């Protein structure tokens with residue numbers, strides 16, 4: 001027997017919620033939507049992409065990486081015919097929690113979320129589970145018991161931190177005074193990139209971190225924090241490790257304004273692999289970027305469909321990633337999609 005999605009059962013679909021899928025502003029359109037009546041019985045069978053109603057609670061638009069991730073989620077939904085309800089959390093956990101409750105009220109078929117920070121999700125995730133809606137973590141993990149989510153799709157952030165340290169050690173021949181620009185405090189990528197980097201540094205006594213501060217994954221904060229660290233440490237600084245490319249781009253500006261040459265006087269390694277980072281490598285102001293792949297839309301909807309159809313899925317679906325050095329940047333730049 002064919003399983004019918006909540007959208008079909010309720011017959012309220014696209015007309016009611018078309019505004020929300022377009023996603024303009026925080027939680028666009030979601031507040032205005034009436035809750036759907038609860039389905040009584042869901043026959044088993046197969047749901048197709050065109051039956052699927054997905055709620056996705058995005059973090060915000062703090063970086064070029066995040067913008068690319070949002071585009072991938074929206075464009076893939078359009079291409080597959082999935083009905084997507086998109087909520088922009090504007091980097092606030094309370095907004096994301098509110099979005100999840102609205103998705104529950106709408107009785108979407110499946111929920112995706114990139115949790116802005118790791119902790120504080122147990123209660124709302126349990127509400128999602130009690131409502132019978134499967135939840136997929138997208139890009140970032142949450143520190144919750146395994147039974148509260150179906151799968152995590154995303155990167156190995158700790159390995160990214162290790163890779164950043166490995167490439168840094170090679171570039172500076174094992175000796176440097178490093179400034180670290182940390183991502184959003186309490187977020188999975190900031191926690192893991194911090195820890196992974198230090199794991200490798202333990203083997204290099206002359207690689208020293210002299211300052212470590214949060215730049216919240218944004219370009220503006222990266223520039224501001226780097227300028228202040230430069231005022232305190234000046235030419236003592238010989239290397240920079242930024243948890244994302246956007247903070248590195250901001251820091252590059254601060255280093256230039258201070259009168260040092262980024263990429264030469266200060267060796268810089270960051271994470272993401274955005275277009276601007278490749279351009280900076282071509283320009284000689286960035287030395288390496290460790291890739292973190294934001295183009296998760298296709299893998300996400302495939303997972304979501306499997307979960308809704310009751311198929312088994314791995315608890316972690318890792319994304320494929322590389323490390324890029326400046327000497328390959330010119331050739332690779334035109335092929336970058338984000």
Ligand code: AHR
Nearest residue numbers: 063065066189217244292
């Ligand atoms: O969670 C992935 C991280 O979030 C990216 O590295 C960063 O750019 C983004 O804001």
